[in-house]
Amino acid sequence: MILMKDIIREGHPTLRQRAEEVKFPLSTEDKKTAKELMEYVVNSQNDEMIEKYDLRPGVGIAAPQVNIPKRIFAIHFDEHSGEDxxxxxxxxKIVSHSVEKSYLASGEGCLSVDRSVPGYVPRHARITVKAFDIEGTEYKMRLKGLPAIAFQHELDHLNGVMFFDHINPDNPFAEIDNAVAVARETEE
Structure with a gap:
């Protein structure tokens, strides 16, 4: 089970490197990593588990955040989030995206960043993505709103990019052209 002590923090070199493609069929180790990432985000949205294990809530976590530089992440929204x-x-991979942008009105957070980093993070408002599941089956889906933002946040982790890299350093709350604000309830 992944705990907060297992999550590497800002400044660790793994967070800035491009993660490696995963080979199929998945190794036992890669399957275990994928399942543990999902287990973390599910547990981190459960008040009892948060208290018992001192977890920070999150909707997504990527393998590089647990010092495994592989292209794997998990995203989970519980039934109370209004997302499915x-x-x-x-x-x-993102195979297509909208010209329109979006951003979290409250800014983004990250399990690997222990400080508040105020500012808007511009993201694509709508994305079409392709990925493989744990069985090696490719799937394609369209995402918008909070799920699209979470997917882009986690994909950035696989490319060595942190969310605050996207914030305008001169004016963190500068209006983003052609963008819509998205409200959220949980941290990435």
Whole structure:
């Protein structure tokens, strides 16, 4: 089970490297990693588990955040979020995206960043993605709103990019052209 002590923090070199493609069929180790990432995000949205294990809530976590530089992440929104998404994404890609942008009105957070970083993070408002599940089956889906933002946040982790890299350093709350604000309830 992944705990907060297992999540590497800002400044660790793994967070800035491009993660490696995963080979299929998945190794036992890669399957275990994928399942544990999903287990973390599910547990981190459960008040009892948060208290018992001192977890920080999150809707997504990527393998590089647990010092495994592979292209795997998990995203989960519980039934109270109003979103319906629970995926393990292996070797994910964005195959198309909208011109329109979106951003979290409250800014983004990250399990690997222990400080508040205020500012808007511009993301694509709608994306079409492809990835593989734990069985090696490719899937394609369209995402918008919070799930699209979460997917892009986690995909950034696989490319060595942190969310705050996207914030305008001169004016963190500068209006983003052609963008819509998205409200959220949980941290990435």
């Amino acid at each position: 998404l629970s995926i393990i994404a292996i070797n994910p």
